[in-house]
Amino acid sequence: MSGLDATQQASRPGLLRRLAARLRARASAGAGLGFAPRLTLLLLLGPVAAGLIGTALPAFGYLPALGGEGFTLAPWRAFLEAPGVSRAIVISFTTGVLASAVSLAIVVLFCAAWHGTRVFSALQRLLSPLLSLPHATVAFGLAFLIAPSGWLMRLVSPWATGLERPPDLIVVNDPAGLALVAGLVVKEVPFLLLMTLAALGQAEAAERRTVARSLGYGPMTAWLKGVLPVVYPQVRLPVFAVLAFSMSVVDVALILGPSTPPTLAVQLVKWFHDPDLARRFVASAGAVVQLGLVVAAIALWWLVERAVARLGRLWIVSGRRGRGDLWLRLLAAGTVVLSFGSALFGLLGMAVWSLAGFWRYPDALPGSWTLANWARHADEIATPAVNTLTIGLAAAAVAAVLAVACLEHEAQSGRRAGARALWLLYLPLLIPQIAFLFGAQVLLVTLRLDGWWLAVAWSHLVFVLPYVFLSLSDPYRSWDDRYARSARCLGASWWRMFWRVKLPMLLRPILIAAAVGFAVSAGLYLPTLFAGAGRTPTLLTEAISLSAGGDRRIIGIYAILQLVTPFIAFALALITPAFVYRHRRGMQVTR
């Protein structure tokens, strides 16, 4: 009898019954979610892969639709001969790398200096609103803040500066791209800070630091030596995503970046929309260069990371306690306050503009206030607002469903997605958008799907899904599975357990993940532009089309709307569960 296992015993009733039993067992085990990860990757990487191919082929002259039947290097020659191209490449590289390095440095120093203090939790509270803002909105605010005729100068002129006219200084759109770097840093610091916080939660940071401090290390040194080496590997992918984004961003570069020449990505978008079709081949070649540029930057970053790690190890074992670091701590707090402050102050400036009558330098505030701007533009706002809402909701909802399906499959199979799966998930964030959106657009046009609402929503899904998944995975994985076992042993089927127990208990994190997805969608520029064929304007694309000129009062209105829409999403995500479970203390957030 020994050695006869359960399967063999069960095999006696015959093949059919065995099969039926197995099917029943599988269905009850989890409603067959095995398709979920594959479907998700297909939806995520399908457009990316197709888009990359669709971009790479024209770079070598092949695009039969445009008369490119054979392979040629002509697009590359044309690309290299285009005026300003080498400078554009250099600018893209330097601004992207600089923005990422500065953002990371600020976040690391700030965490090292202040993690676990009251200062930290105070600034942490500002994170969510800052994260939910589209990059472009922050850029608008910053541009008005720092321009020579901007708000800061208006506040101190002429009484302090003596300047009746704004000084003729290059600040915004400077050829070196420093304003662009500033705009990116302001937006990336909150993102990296959030990612670091998530990693810190799993790193026993407080304990590690306490141990190091008890050995006589100063607070910052204790963190840098004891916590950072554990945390950094978990922030590496987000850092790479920041790097890729900063090097290839279009909307922020249009608002704050140089124009003589512009960054490579901006130049590429212009070429893609040039009436001269031959430019599309050139743009494709440029898009391949953009991709290579990002890959090279990531490789370079990785090498520098190695070197820093090696030096860091020497520093760690050197035993230096680093106790006089007060000035550094103040500097770290100062930069974060400056970065948060300029984002919020810039937004305030936009809010003031949306209510301004005539407002000229050097008046600190508008001469008159009016609601007429809002009244006048209410009509034209309706369509983009509806598009923003519906596309965002659809993408966020689908992403949430897919993320839940994948995580639930993971929970059942017990196989946790490994590092490689995480890379795949991050892929749409690591590949410059321009490198695959053009190819994807050719595909959409061929399938006659361009400009269709669904095409835009799908293109958004590609970027929304990674964020939703990342946001949901921690709470989903840490849910106490014994609740599921209890429910099942009480006679509940898998479906009943899932609907009545697991989903209700995870309502809050799921809604928050969806809100994150909505905010990401509301901030997407290039995907809307390429997949939307101009027919599905969103609040963001409307604002960008006004950005280069346009009345600041209207830009102010759009900026406020862009602030408000994701804010409403987050508010709903927080208020809904709080209201539904207002009588359930066990469902309230305990911090």
Added chain:
Amino acid sequence: MKRLFAFAAAALVVATGANAHASDWSDTLAEAEGQTVYWNAWGGDDRINAYIDWTAERVEERHGVEVVHVKLGDTAEAVSRVLAEKQAGREEGGSVDLIWINGENFAAMKRQNLLHGPWVEDLPNFAYVDVDGKPTTTVDFTVPTDGLEAPWGMAQMVFMYETANVQDPPGSMHDLLAWAKANPGRFTYPQPPDFLGTTFLKQALIELTPDGSVLQKPVEEADFEAASAPLWPYLDELHPVMWRSGRVFPQNGPGQRRLLADNEIDFAVSFHPAEASGAIADGELPPTIRTFVLDGGTIGNTHFVAIPYNASSKAGAKVLANFLMSPEAQARKQDPEHWGDFTVLDVAELPPEAKQRFAAIDYGVATLTPEELGQPLLEPHPSWMERIELEWARRYAAGQ
């Protein structure tokens, strides 16, 4: 049912002695009802957007045609979209129904057979267009329109200036350079290939080039080097004394207007003679702004609307284009309160009540009269524009 009604209406028109066009037109009206027209038009100016919305509402309420304004950053985007559709084999059901267009974009689309037509002379309101007095309504940047685009408005380049800082506006390009040298950092122009920036370059070229007549021919038939030779030293001299030392440029007209409003500069190029008045009325520009033209005249042109060959709603687009040419729409367009763009119609020949609409317009404090504006200079052939833009980018936008 609708068809039946259309036939009845057509019969009525014929019976009352209208010409054959009218019956075609009522067919068009009938076909247009219920269509949605995706009108691709530059969306960078909010007053123009408001005007477009107004026309959309009128056409919807009178003819049942829904109009969607697809706001473009650059008209070229719509051209490239139609091109992409052609290349993808989408011969009908295209995504663009009407394009606000002129100049090089029109030339490109005409050359590549991307336009529907000829259809413009079938529009009832075309009869009012001042084809003889305003030759640019049928010749667009030296290219004959051949009924492929309907004239929509007249534009003439003017300068807006801040009277608080500039007492005596310059009368020529050379005067402008002298002024800029005396007042460094207070002049700039939109960055080419923005059309206003390019227009500024063309204006300079017309004034500086030794023989202006070569500009009317395609650039391939002329000696570009020789013709443009005086332009570059002029710009080399101008840029260092410009706003931001010529290293940063506003990206378009409204961007430049914003600098004028912020008191960063004292001049702004404009293509609407009444722009300053309108912007003052809106509280966008201070009341001290006025308008002037150069002594030798400035470039003028006409802008149009055209229908792509694969448009989904051609009839609807025609109904809209016809409305845009109506005295009602043209008078409102000429009113600085709404836009301030001069009409393509021959006002003297209009019926009395239509004439009255134009007579009633208040041109505001900062608008020049047609006499002050003078006869506009002709645009060069569009091919010049491309060469100038390319050369400009090579010299001034390629980094150091």
Added chain:
Amino acid sequence: MTGGAEVSNGAGGAPVLGLREVTVRLGSRVLIDRLSLDLAPGETATVMGPSGCGKSSLLAYICGSLDPAFSAQGAVYVEGREITRLSPEDRRVGILFQDDLLFPHMSVAENLAFAIPPGLSRSERRALIAAALADAGLEGLGERDTATLSGGQRARAALMRTLLARPAVLLLDEPFSKLDVDLRTRFREFVFDHARQEGLPVLMVTHDPTDARHADGRIIEIGAVKQTPE
């Protein structure tokens, strides 16, 4: 069912729970080696062993929720029927954990209602809930938020919830270890009294000898025995 005959033994009536050669592995490590066991109605057995010896995974295997990281073989019978490949909800095996695991988003009564099998009228369900509340000394607390109950009240509610699902077998996974000494004794009696009343066989895992003593049944030591061959 061919297995039916094999399960019967002579130990006082037909066994309700039967294990045959149950083996649990984690990777290549054998945690539980060919365990066979029969429990009659009202009979209790206690599995003892240090933490990590696999005693909780044995219970998980019996109720059908073993983590996929483990592998297990062997047959489980409930009331003479083999349940090894059935889904958890079809096994009629109830389990109590060391945490009460009352669903935090439901009221006390909703928690109880969740467990009642379908097919009863609304008034019948309501009566069952009222009786269970009374039985647990929770009269009038049905609408209360579970988070507002005391530890003892929560523990009793959890047992009532388990019993309302009409299980044939009761599994206890260290259910007393988180309660303080006083409460522990009373709740232990409460559990075993109810198990006896309902005629349920009880399989308990614990590392506490006092629990084992009070269970008043067979004691199966695992883990430690395997490591010391003497």
